[in-house]
Amino acid sequence: MLASASAPPLLEIRDVSQRYGKTSGEKGLLVLDGVTMQLEEGEIVGLLGRSGCGKSTLLRIVAGLARPAGGEVVYRGAKVEGPVDGVAMVFQSFALFPWLSVLANVELGLRAKGVREAEARRRALQAIDIIGLDGFENAYPKEISGGMRQRVGFARALVVAPNILLMDEPFSALDVLTAETLRTDLLDLWVEGRMPIRSILMVTHNIEEAVLMCDRIVVLSSNPGRIAAEIRVDLAHPRNRLDPEFRQLVDHIYALMTQRTEPAKVREGAFPGTGLGMALPTVSTNTLAGMIEEVAAPPYDGKADLPALADSLQLEIDDLFPVAETLQLLRFAELAEGDIKLTPAGKRFAELGVDQRKKLFGDHLLAYVPLAQRIRRVLDERPSHHAPATRFREELEDYMSEEYAETTLKSVTTWGRYGELFAYDESAQAFSLENPQ
Ligand SMILES: Nc1ncnc2c1ncn2[C@@H]1O[C@H](COP(=O)(O)OP(=O)(O)OP(=O)(O)O)[C@@H](O)[C@H]1O
Ligand SMILES: [Mg+2]
Numbered sequence: 001m002l003a004s005a006s007a008p009p010l011l012e013i014r015d016v017s018q019r020y021g022k023t024s025g026e027k028g029l030l031v032l033d034g035v036t037m038q039l040e041e042g043e044i045v046g047l048l049g050r051s052g053c054g055k056s057t058l059l060r061i062v063a064g065l066a067r068p069a070g071g072e073v074v075y076r077g078a079k080v081e082g083p084v085d086g087v088a089m090v091f092q093s094f095a096l097f098p099w100l101s102v103l104a105n106v107e108l109g110l111r112a113k114g115v116r117e118a119e120a121r122r123r124a125l126q127a128i129d130i131i132g133l134d135g136f137e138n139a140y141p142k143e144i145s146g147g148m149r150q151r152v153g154f155a156r157a158l159v160v161a162p163n164i165l166l167m168d169e170p171f172s173a174l175d176v177l178t179a180e181t182l183r184t185d186l187l188d189l190w191v192e193g194r195m196p197i198r199s200i201l202m203v204t205h206n207i208e209e210a211v212l213m214c215d216r217i218v219v220l221s222s223n224p225g226r227i228a229a230e231i232r233v234d235l236a237h238p239r240n241r242l243d244p245e246f247r248q249l250v251d252h253i254y255a256l257m258t259q260r261t262e263p264a265k266v267r268e269g270a271f272p273g274t275g276l277g278m279a280l281p282t283v284s285t286n287t288l289a290g291m292i293e294e295v296a297a298p299p300y301d302g303k304a305d306l307p308a309l310a311d312s313l314q315l316e317i318d319d320l321f322p323v324a325e326t327l328q329l330l331r332f333a334e335l336a337e338g339d340i341k342l343t344p345a346g347k348r349f350a351e352l353g354v355d356q357r358k359k360l361f362g363d364h365l366l367a368y369v370p371l372a373q374r375i376r377r378v379l380d381e382r383p384s385h386h387a388p389a390t391r392f393r394e395e396l397e398d399y400m401s402e403e404y405a406e407t408t409l410k411s412v413t414t415w416g417r418y419g420e421l422f423a424y425d426e427s428a429q430a431f432s433l434e435n436p437q
Pocket of ligand 2: 055056057
């Protein structure tokens with residue numbers, strides 16, 4: 001016992017930072033900043049944080065799939081400089097080979113490592129058995145459900161008997177019931193020691209999932225991603241979501257995640273929370289209006305506890321945060337300590353008719369979203385009042401990945417159309433000042 005207490009951690013993340021963007025070096029977007037944490041034997045650690053805070057980035061660095069701009073990852077005393085034997089990853093959704101059976105898909109990694117056929121088969125069948133895919137060995141991916149396909153993903157990771165299993169939101173692409181079944185199965189295997197794994201590091205943006213599964217939860221802040229808090233979860237398994245202690249922890253973490261972060265020392269290009277390089281979440285204007293109405297009405301009368309609101313709107317936390325954050329960004333609401341509170345403008349919005357709402361929304365969009373300002377200014381200045389979307393997409397890609405640039409542009413387009421700041425022609429992929437009708 002003394003030996004294990006003094007044993008070095010299985011994995012150490014030391015002062016890891018990461019930057020992205022076309023403009024490399026100091027000007028690139030700082031995504032992770034000084035992340036230091038460890039993974040000990042026998043624990044499940046959750047990485048929790050809002051969308052875009054750098055969770056996947058950190059996991060990819062740990063897996064050796066990406067190099068950090070600064071700092072290092074050390075696995076069993078050796079610096080990680082590429083994919084490592086002993087560390088396996090489960091992704092949000094798996095690219096299974098459609099022309100291969102379940103069994104062949106699971107065997108694949110072993111065969112690639114040079115494990116002989118008979119041995120690979122034996123181990124694959126064992127992994128398939130453990131993960132509950134018995135009887136599906138000869139099925140093809142298209143013949144099985146999404147949940148079963150994700151099980152194949154787990155089996156693929158388990159079959160190499162890794163010491164560390166990394167999971168990037170492995171349940172988020174599944175429907176609620178399937179996800180819950182898979183979570184429970186996986187936890188049972190873990191608690192009973194039936195998985196050949198010493199420790200799990202899992203990314204999630206679902207607080208309940210983290211509290212349900214993890215021994216320790218590391219909360220990352222956004223822009224840049226830094227460790228904001230670390231919470232130990234000492235509840236025994238199986239955990240009960242309705243247990244008051246469970247609820248209390250969830251509320252506590254909610255509060256931590258909605259704490260106002262000081263926008264201190266804003267550096268151009270380094271702080272995407274301001275300026276053009278701010279990634280915008282995908283939230284419809286209907287959803288935004290619906291949330292304002294809900295908070296404005298009794299019993300909330302302008303101020304609501306987020307967990308309670310999530311309940312009454314029947315939203316998951318994953319869905320609630322982007323909505324609340326967008327309202328905050330547009331200054332229709334403030335977030336603090338787990339509560340959302342409408343600003344005077346938010347309250348006014350709730351009382352207005354359709355056209356006046358659009359006007360108010362458009363005014364706020366122009367005032368607080370630099371990308372909307374930019375699009376509008378370009379359109380105003382051009383004699384044609386017309387500009388292709390690519391122009392803005394390229395600009396955004398200096399700050400964020402292509403994927404984020406695409407969703408950001410899409411959001412500003414829907415919001416701008418609603419607020420009647422500009423029109424957008426889908427077929428021409430261009431913005432203009434003409435009425436879309
Ligand atoms: N390959 C890339 N090139 C440029 N920017 C990137 C790249 N990958 C991620 N980013 C940026 O880094 C930031 C963090 O991305 P990351 O995917 O790590 O976040 P996340 O916490 O996993 O988010 P989510 O919860 O949405 O999965 C985002 O702002 C994103 O735009
Ligand atoms: Mg991610």
